[in-house]
Amino acid sequence: MTIEEVRAEITHIDEEIIHLIAQRQNLAGKVAAIKQKEGIPVHDNQRKTDVLEYVMKLAKANRIDPVPVKAIFETLISMNEKEQRAAMGKSVPPRKLVR
Numbered sequence: 796m797t798i799e800e801v802r803a804e805i806t807h808i809d810e811e812i813i814h815l816i817a818q819r820q821n822l823a824g825k826v827a828a829i830k831q832k833e834g835i836p837v838h839d840n841q842r843k844t845d846v847l848e849y850v851m852k853l854a855k856a857n858r859i860d861p862v863p864v865k866a867i868f869e870t871l872i873s874m875n876e877k878e879q880r881a882a883m884g885k886s887v888p889p890r891k892l893v894r
Contacts, residue, residue, distance in 0.1 A: 843872055847868055847869070
């Protein structure tokens, strides 16, 4: 296998990841509608904790460093909450970048 072929496979996986992120974001609208109807706040700390623990467990099971996986999912959760707020017509407060 050549480097170009391997890179082509990586590009294909990158495209799949983007499509999956888009699907995840699209579900934010459905979650927002339910939360708005039931008076549930956008941010759910317990849900965030549960998701992060679950994905870190999956990362470890797949021999992936869980620390960057946690960071990726923190970003995905933040994106989802922003999308929920937008779907609810709420202003999105600026977030501090922590590095």
